[in-house]
Amino acid sequence: MSSKIFSFISTAHLAFEQLLGTRTDVYVDLANVSSLADFVLVRPDGSLVTVFSLRGVFSIRASDDFEYYLDRLSEFFSSYEAKPGHEMQFVFRRDKAGLGQVIDEIFQPARSSIERMGLDWGWILDSRKEVLQKFCAVEDVWLVFETNLSWMNKESQKRALEQIREHMKGKIFASGCIADIESARMVFERHVAAVTAIRTELAALGMMIEALDARRALWHMRREIDPALTGKDWAARLLDDTVAIRTPPRTLTVREQAKALLPPSIARQIMPRPARHTPRVEFVRIGDRVYAPVIVTLPPITVQTFSEFLSIVINMDSSIPFRISFRIRGGGLGFFGLKKTLSSLFSFASRDLRYI
Numbered sequence: 001m002s003s004k005i006f007s008f009i010s011t012a013h014l015a016f017e018q019l020l021g022t023r024t025d026v027y028v029d030l031a032n033v034s035s036l037a038d039f040v041l042v043r044p045d046g047s048l049v050t051v052f053s054l055r056g057v058f059s060i061r062a063s064d065d066f067e068y069y070l071d072r073l074s075e076f077f078s079s080y081e082a083k084p085g086h087e088m089q090f091v092f093r094r095d096k097a098g099l100g101q102v103i104d105e106i107f108q109p110a111r112s113s114i115e116r117m118g119l120d121w122g123w124i125l126d127s128r129k130e131v132l133q134k135f136c137a138v139e140d141v142w143l144v145f146e147t148n149l150s151w152m153n154k155e156s157q158k159r160a161l162e163q164i165r166e167h168m169k170g171k172i173f174a175s176g177c178i179a180d181i182e183s184a185r186m187v188f189e190r191h192v193a194a195v196t197a198i199r200t201e202l203a204a205l206g207m208m209i210e211a212l213d214a215r216r217a218l219w220h221m222r223r224e225i226d227p228a229l230t231g232k233d234w235a236a237r238l239l240d241d242t243v244a245i246r247t248p249p250r251t252l253t254v255r256e257q258a259k260a261l262l263p264p265s266i267a268r269q270i271m272p273r274p275a276r277h278t279p280r281v282e283f284v285r286i287g288d289r290v291y292a293p294v295i296v297t298l299p300p301i302t303v304q305t306f307s308e309f310l311s312i313v314i315n316m317d318s319s320i321p322f323r324i325s326f327r328i329r330g331g332g333l334g335f336f337g338l339k340k341t342l343s344s345l346f347s348f349a350s351r352d353l354r355y356i
Contacts, residue, residue, distance in 0.1 A: 030049070088146070093322075
């Protein structure tokens with residue numbers, strides 16, 4: 001009886017922490033890697049996620065060509081975002097402080113060749129590194145594409161969720177092992193078709209795009225959160241990995257012993273240590289970095305290009321690393337219809353709500 005009470009209290013405490021977001025791992029909504037494709041990550045609700053790396057373009061476009069490619073991209077992605085079922089997230093990262101390590105990695109073959117030939121030319125590479133650090137920075141762009149159950153009608157969604165719950169009932173872990181469910185297979189086929197179309201369309205426009213396999217994607221996620229604890233050789237431990245057998249304590253229940261044999265959750269691997277408060281409540285510290293998150297929910301009155309916005313941010317202080325994320329949800333018209341209804345209901349609180 002006491003064990004049941006303790007289990008209930010622990011479950012309630014965990015749910016309360018997730019509700020308030022007091023633990024860092026609750027912000028990572030990933031369960032496992034799909035067993036059908038190595039570039040697909042699975043969320044606990046059955047949604048599928050693929051991370052693309054955009055490494056640049058093969059040629060520079062003129063202003064007229066840029067408008068053409070922009071219209072073509074807008075037309076292409078609107079077919080996925082006009083209706084529910086897909087979400088996209090564009091992430092841009094700029095870090096000037098980490099440039100030295102990247103330059104050293106690029107120059108390492110040249111340094112090895114110089115050492116083998118016994119030449120005293122290392123100062124040339126050092127001089128070039130010093131010049132590059134003045135004018136360059138590390139920049140990365142990722143596209144995160146998600147396919148969820150919202151493209152189905154309400155009856156199909158309800159049936160799919162019931163199938164997932166029934167399939168996971170009694171399972172020790174809630175991983176991505178739902179490939180044998182009919183609704184999950186439908187979502188997977190839809191997701192893979194969209195991933196293939198995105199890769200083909202962007203490559204046809206001259207972009208260097210790559211769908212990252214799950215381990216590389218998880219490595220990038222962890223490096224963005226805690227780079228000090230993310231070495232080049234770090235790799236996530238997944239459920240299908242071969243690990244050394246360890247004997248769990250006998251004081252644990254059978255279910256807890258089975259969990260002790262499994263690798264840590266993806267959330268705890270991506271966020272290896274907790275976040276700390278700072279004297280300023282709007283800042284948070286993870287390791288030796290202080291993050292100042294800012295959320296913008298309303299679009300600007302005057303639309304500007306990303307290059308103009310980037311130049312403003314860089315001119316403030318180019319030495320401070322930053323990351324920008326743009327999230328686009330499918331079925332936007334329905335979402336704005338709901339916001340319009342809510343703003344009308346609560347218009348008595350403030351007249352500014354009518355403009356949301």
